[in-house]
Amino acid sequence: MLIESVYETIGHTPLLHLNIKAAKGSQIYAKLEMFNPGGSVKDRLGLALIEHGRRIGAIKSATTIIEPTAGNTGIGVALAAQKYHLPVKLIVPEKFSFEKQVLMRALGAQVINTPAADGIRGAIAKAESLAAKTPNSYVPLQFQNPANPDIYYKTLGPEILHDLADLPIDAFVAGSGSGGTFVGTTRALQERYPHMQAVTVEPVGSILNGGPAHSHRIEGIGVEFVPPFFKQIHVDQVKTISDDEAFKYVKWLAKHSGLFVGSSSGAALAASLQVAEQLPAASTIVTVFPDSSERYLSKHIYD
Numbered sequence: 153m154l155i156e157s158v159y160e161t162i163g164h165t166p167l168l169h170l171n172i173k174a175a176k177g178s179q180i181y182a183k184l185e186m187f188n189p190g191g192s193v194k195d196r197l198g199l200a201l202i203e204h205g206r207r208i209g210a211i212k213s214a215t216t217i218i219e220p221t222a223g224n225t226g227i228g229v230a231l232a233a234q235k236y237h238l239p240v241k242l243i244v245p246e247k248f249s250f251e252k253q254v255l256m257r258a259l260g261a262q263v264i265n266t267p268a269a270d271g272i273r274g275a276i277a278k279a280e281s282l283a284a285k286t287p288n289s290y291v292p293l294q295f296q297n298p299a300n301p302d303i304y305y306k307t308l309g310p311e312i313l314h315d316l317a318d319l320p321i322d323a324f325v326a327g328s329g330s331g332g333t334f335v336g337t338t339r340a341l342q343e344r345y346p347h348m349q350a351v352t353v354e355p356v357g358s359i360l361n362g363g364p365a366h367s368h369r370i371e372g373i374g375v376e377f378v379p380p381f382f383k384q385i386h387v388d389q390v391k392t393i394s395d396d397e398a399f400k401y402v403k404w405l406a407k408h409s410g411l412f413v414g415s416s417s418g419a420a421l422a423a424s425l426q427v428a429e430q431l432p433a434a435s436t437i438v439t440v441f442p443d444s445s446e447r448y449l450s451k452h453i454y455d
């Protein structure tokens with residue numbers, strides 16, 4: 153495949169039929185998003201946020217892009233901003249992985265850390281105050297921007313439908329950080345299969361099932377507020393997965409499927425296996441593995 157730019161390699165990732173024994177002979181398929189050029193599902197979003205900003209006239213020549221992020225969106229935004237030579241400042245709470253911050257800087261972005269204790273809300277507040285002081289700046293704000301779920305509705309969902317051809321999908325299981333991946337993809341899949349179960353995944357320490365908010369080792373998913381995008385769909389269930397469960401499946405996938413996945417992928421698999429126990433025999437479950445473990449080696453992901 154001869155290509156002219158790295159942007160041509162965003163999306164069209166493989167959908168892997170997993171070799172794991174799920175309850176009642178159900179089958180699990182996982183979209184392998186680490187095959188995007190910046191290594192995660194968020195490369196789709198980075199490009200979408202920049203193109204959307206240009207379309208609405210918010211991004212002009214030399215506009216500074218400022219975005220609060222746990223990391224992968226930052227990498228996606230920095231990658232996309234290069235296309236138009238835009239300066240990028242990423243606001244990242246301190247707790248997120250060192251490797252992701254190294255990659256953001258390598259792409260040319262400036263990384264500004266906020267205290268871990270202030271969470272993603274602290275990063276959002278910092279992004280907004282910095283934007284107020286920076287002339288010709290724009291905050292795409294993935295947590296509210298309709299371009300976020302829309303890009304998954306337009307790309308990830310249709311890719312799954314295409315790859316499974318006429319095989320009906322009984323459940324879609326995906327983690328939520330901003331909620332964009334889960335909501336946009338669910339919308340696309342439910343248009344074709346209206347009775348499909350939509351199941352989102354959060355770590356213990358996230359608030360969707362009413363549990364108290366606290367820190368967790370699983371990175372990239374978990375919310376401090378209900379994502380506003382959830383209003384676009386019917387959410388059938390929220391699966392709350394412990395750090396230990398997620399890391400158990402991260403290790404299992406390396407050992408048995410040759411896959412280096414991050415902890416949100418481990419949580420997605422743990423939740424998919426629970427969903428298999430609830431569904432009728434021989435159901436088809438689709439999930440998303442958002443990124444690779446290689447950006448979490450300093451966090452002792454395999455120890």
Ligand code: PMP
Nearest residue numbers: 224329330331332333372416442
């Ligand atoms: N997994 C990882 C590793 C992520 O970085 C993210 C994005 N923060 C997600 C899952 C969740 O994606 P979304 O923001 O679309 O809910």
